[in-house]
Amino acid sequence: MASAEELAAIKKAKILMVGAGGIGCELLKTLVLTGFRDIHLIDMDTIEVSNLNRQFLFRKHHVGQSKAKVAREAVLKFRPDVNIVAYHANVKSTEFNVEFFQNFHVVLNGLDNLDARRHVNRLCLAAGVPLVESGTTGYLGQVTVHIKGKTECYECQPKPAPKTYPICTITSTPSKPVHCVVWAKELAFTRLFGDKNQANDLDSQTKEASSASEQQVLPLELQEGESVASFAFRVFDYVFGHNIEAALKNEDAWKSRRKPVPLYLNKILPNIAEEFKGSCENGARPENSCSAMSVLGLKNPQEVWSIEDNARVFLKSIEILYATKSKAIGTLVFDKDDQLAVEFVSAAANIRSYSFGIPMLSLFDLKGIAGNIVHAIATTNAIIAGLIVLEAIKILTSDFNHSRMTYCLEHPSKKLLLMPVEPFEPNSSCYVCSQTPLSLEVNTSKSKLRDVVEKIVKAKLSVHSPVIMQGSNILYETGEDLEKDMVLLYTSNLDKFLVDLPTPITNGTVLSVEDFQQEFSCNLHIKHRDEFDEEKEPDGMILTGKWLTSQTPEQQLNVPGGPTEGNNVVEAVAGETKTINDELQEVDGDFAEILEVNTVADKKRKIQDEEQAQKRMRVSLDER
Numbered sequence: 001m002a003s004a005e006e007l008a009a010i011k012k013a014k015i016l017m018v019g020a021g022g023i024g025c026e027l028l029k030t031l032v033l034t035g036f037r038d039i040h041l042i043d044m045d046t047i048e049v050s051n052l053n054r055q056f057l058f059r060k061h062h063v064g065q066s067k068a069k070v071a072r073e074a075v076l077k078f079r080p081d082v083n084i085v086a087y088h089a090n091v092k093s094t095e096f097n098v099e100f101f102q103n104f105h106v107v108l109n110g111l112d113n114l115d116a117r118r119h120v121n122r123l124c125l126a127a128g129v130p131l132v133e134s135g136t137t138g139y140l141g142q143v144t145v146h147i148k149g150k151t152e153c154y155e156c157q158p159k160p161a162p163k164t165y166p167i168c169t170i171t172s173t174p175s176k177p178v179h180c181v182v183w184a185k186e187l188a189f190t191r192l193f194g195d196k197n198q199a200n201d202l203d204s205q206t207k208e209a210s211s212a213s214e215q216q217v218l219p220l221e222l223q224e225g226e227s228v229a230s231f232a233f234r235v236f237d238y239v240f241g242h243n244i245e246a247a248l249k250n251e252d253a254w255k256s257r258r259k260p261v262p263l264y265l266n267k268i269l270p271n272i273a274e275e276f277k278g279s280c281e282n283g284a285r286p287e288n289s290c291s292a293m294s295v296l297g298l299k300n301p302q303e304v305w306s307i308e309d310n311a312r313v314f315l316k317s318i319e320i321l322y323a324t325k326s327k328a329i330g331t332l333v334f335d336k337d338d339q340l341a342v343e344f345v346s347a348a349a350n351i352r353s354y355s356f357g358i359p360m361l362s363l364f365d366l367k368g369i370a371g372n373i374v375h376a377i378a379t380t381n382a383i384i385a386g387l388i389v390l391e392a393i394k395i396l397t398s399d400f401n402h403s404r405m406t407y408c409l410e411h412p413s414k415k416l417l418l419m420p421v422e423p424f425e426p427n428s429s430c431y432v433c434s435q436t437p438l439s440l441e442v443n444t445s446k447s448k449l450r451d452v453v454e455k456i457v458k459a460k461l462s463v464h465s466p467v468i469m470q471g472s473n474i475l476y477e478t479g480e481d482l483e484k485d486m487v488l489l490y491t492s493n494l495d496k497f498l499v500d501l502p503t504p505i506t507n508g509t510v511l512s513v514e515d516f517q518q519e520f521s522c523n524l525h526i527k528h529r530d531e532f533d534e535e536k537e538p539d540g541m542i543l544t545g546k547w548l549t550s551q552t553p554e555q556q557l558n559v560p561g562g563p564t565e566g567n568n569v570v571e572a573v574a575g576e577t578k579t580i581n582d583e584l585q586e587v588d589g590d591f592a593e594i595l596e597v598n599t600v601a602d603k604k605r606k607i608q609d610e611e612q613a614q615k616r617m618r619v620s621l622d623e624r
Ligand SMILES: Nc1ncnc2c1ncn2[C@@H]1O[C@H](COP(=O)(O)OP(=O)(O)OP(=O)(O)O)[C@@H](O)[C@H]1O
Pocket: 018, 019, 020, 021, 022, 023, 024, 042, 043, 044, 045, 046, 050, 051, 067, 089, 090, 091, 092, 110, 111, 112, 113, 116, 376, 564, 565, 566
């Protein structure tokens, strides 16, 4: 039961919620039922069928409509007296600037990606507004509290980079189902249905690894007058037969590896031409034009199909994609919610797995890997939403001593499923809230300013509208109010090697990076390095700095990035050979370990100041 003070704070609070997805729907409902009356809600997305199982404010007839707006309307039906302002917009758009954020007493995140979370974190820091951050992954969830100067910010701890795989593993030497899924999604799907002109690392690697005769673009084009069925047969033989045979010629590659087996359609399905005769010819549409497996009578997506059925799904999905989406061919991007795309990728991945002696998986499992999906659990979202509201109330009543980061576990640890932990103090080496400089190792004569801007400043530092300066000289900036000649100058700088810039960037240069919207700035110390390992350091640049190495042992124990609805941990764990469930067990295992160490000072981890560490990490077992 809330105290009079809490009720008063709830009544007058102005809340900003970002995200109206799995957590967001629960949160909005819980907020209004708790008595909150003034809520602004931002979400950029529209409702999809796959959201309906857990985003209960939405119904089938809402599919395609704005999440923020529908969520608002749904809640107003049972609480017509609250003020909800819905923005169908990206939180990164300029209208949501520091002044906008300053209107609120607290910001509550229900997002699903690191980039947007970082952006909101910076705006909250700049505006001095507390942030309650959250995420769920299946049974796992967490709520963390970030108050400027009092607790760590969302970026005080480095987050794990999404799992990537060496290109040659994907193109030449797969050993796990996930390698075949990445191949099917990035190479096969993109090459057949996506933008063929787009530069693709996999292509260049394939070309390098292939003989001169294979250096042409793969013959994956539908020829004039060719039926889609015979095109699909040709694609099959090319990618699973001819390509594998070509790879086998490089005998050295297979000395210590199991050789793949070339697969040709006439061996797997000798009667396929008869089977497929007339099916999609001349624009004829199959009965169920959305799914190859339905047309083929394959009902159970959790069953592992035979190689023959995988071959059928592969061919049929190409046929149906051409029959139903012919205009979009050449522009398609893999979408985990597109049944045909998932069927194509699953079948292609399984056929490649079969060829390489890797276990085949069910469509259900492959879809999870391809879409980095850990199936969301509505109950976890509801629990997390409840915890967010509790933390928001503590903030609103200035009850900071009781603020807690709370982890929701799959299996009890110390008999607890909800594990509250005192928030950490700010990390004095954080490049965001403590403005500690970062270092960038880069070959200054081989890397261009564009590489630094795209691969580091935007991709790694989540700076959206960067201004890059050396001393008082601006090297790069964007913006509508720039003079034309400045735009030209900055654009031409992008294609210059660092050493060739008007004010050259060399070993020892300090670059300043700023983002006015985020009110963010940081310094990058440049360290020239000649060589980079292409496989391990594909960017040709490495970001280093105290921030990355300075974590105290107890900070390292925190769950990296936290589980999120469809994000960080998922990206980091999804797609290994093990099933997603195995992976989650592992994550949960780590979790248990974290908590174990939190309560029993672990000497092995060399906690230097045990007393201090324990104070910060104490698990408050008497909470709630
Ligand atoms: N930059 C952003 N601006 C505004 N809203 C965002 C931004 N990034 C993510 N979101 C929203 O955050 C919500 C996260 O919800 P959730 O994790 O349930 O994802 P989802 O897209 O609804 O589900 P799924 O990923 O499983 O299909 C989404 O509704 C998404 O639109």
